[in-house]
Amino acid sequence: MSDPSSLPSVAVFGLGIIGSRAADHIAAAGYPVTTWSRSPRERMDFEADPATAAGNAQILVCYLKDVPAVRDVFEKVRDSLGPGKTFVNHATIDHDTTDYLVTECARLQCGFLNAPFTGSKVAASNAALVYYAGGNAGVLERLRPFLEATSSQVMEVDSPLAATILKLTTNLITASTVQALAEGLKISLAYGISAETYLESIKPNACASALANMKVPSMAEGDFDPHFSLSNMLKDSRYMIDLAQRAGLETPGIANTANQMQKRNDLGEGECDFSILFKQFEES
Ligand SMILES: NC(=O)c1ccc[n+]([C@@H]2O[C@H](COP(=O)([O-])OP(=O)(O)OC[C@H]3O[C@@H](n4cnc5c(N)ncnc54)[C@H](OP(=O)(O)O)[C@@H]3O)[C@@H](O)[C@H]2O)c1
Known part of the structure; x- marks a missing residue:
């Protein structure tokens, strides 16, 4: 410890899920x-309101849920930001909110780093998140040792907006997968092939992934303890569709997956793991 x-x-x-574990690692790093x-x-170390927590902190970091949460907390800590301070966003947010944070931090003359991440509950527990990080000149170099307290890799990208786009477009693959x-899995089970055999057939295939290794067994067992919640993947899918529309693109694959997630969310399953998508077949 330093x-x-x-x-x-x-x-x-x-x-x-992530912020509680990250805060522990940041504190453990000194x-x-x-x-x-x-x-x-x-x-x-808990404070009753955001402004008190912000106090004189030099680095303000958020692992908040979504756009409304980030905008609301940013407004509540705005008075603490200024020269010598840095606001770090780790939440997965949308295009407009990324622009908003860039503009507002420039106005306040504070540093800004947009660093959404990949890695779920287990990675957060192991300080092994991977950040896609874009920000003001020099901010990433200054913050790299700090980011290393919670991560195994920091990938520098060209801008805060590039970080948001790469986070969302990689999450698109995760949701679609x-x-x-x-x-x-459902088709295999319908023909009497076990989940174990299905997963074994995936492993030597070019479609193999850590995601398949995690989600096929848990879906088969009906274990939907949240590593990444359905409500969070759903809001990310809406941000992905917004990105596509801004680029003049239709994306029917993620649009369908978003509709399936919306149905599960409407059934009150939003805080389950997003792999509860598997239950969509129960209705038919
Ligand atoms: N979990 C993952 O695997 C994963 C992976 C990659 C990226 N992410 C992204 O990282 C961020 C955090 O993820 P997470 O899994 O830790 O999410 P989470 O478990 O849902 O936690 C979200 C946090 O945001 C707070 N929050 C929600 N709505 C709020 C509001 N309106 N105002 C103020 N605070 C609000 C919650 O507060 P309370 O609980 O105190 O009410 C909680 O502390 C999200 O943007 C997520 O998309 C997560």
């Missing part, structure tokens, strides 16, 4: 930490 007096102070906003989340948490795995 000498805490030499490290910048950090405020972490959003103690969900950074002085304050935290805030919408629902109170039993933590020594789980939809395809759910369909393939």
Whole structure:
């Protein structure tokens, strides 16, 4: 652990599946930490409101859920931002909100880094997130040691918007793959082929993935304990469709998967893992 007096102070906003684990790693690395989340948490570093948590922190980091959460918290900590401060967004957000954070941080003369990530609950527990990071000149170099407290890789990209686009377009593959795995598993089971055999057939195939290894067994067992929630994948799919539409593109694959997710969400399954998509076949 580094000498805490030499490290910048950090405020972490959003103690969900990822933020709670990231905050633990940041504190364990020796950074002085304050935290805030919408629902109170039993933590020594927890503050009752975002402005108090922001206080004099030099780095303000959010692992919040979505666009409304990020915009709302940003407005509540705005007075704490200025020269010498940096706002770091790790939430998966949309095109407009990325632009908004770039503009507002420039107006406030604070640093801004947009660093959405890949890696789920297990990766967060192991400080092995992978960040797609784009920001103001010099910000990433300065923050790299800080980001390494929660990650195994930091991939620098050209701009904050590029980070958002790469996060969303890679998540498109994840959502679409789980939809395809759910369909393939259901067809295999309907013909008496077990989930184990289905997964074994995938492993030497070019379509093999860590995602298949994770999701085929859990879908077959009906284990939908959230690693990445359906409601979060659903909002990301809406942001993906918005990106496509801005580029004048129709994307029927993700549009269909989003509709399937919306149906499960409407049934009250939003906080289950997004692989609960597998249950879409129960209705037919
Ligand atoms: N989990 C993953 O595998 C994964 C992977 C890649 C990217 N991401 C992205 O990373 C971000 C965090 O993911 P997560 O899985 O940790 O999400 P999560 O478990 O749903 O946690 C979301 C956090 O946002 C807070 N929140 C929700 N709505 C809010 C609002 N209106 N105002 C203020 N706070 C609000 C929640 O507060 P309370 O719980 O205190 O109410 C919670 O702390 C999301 O953008 C997600 O898409 C997640």
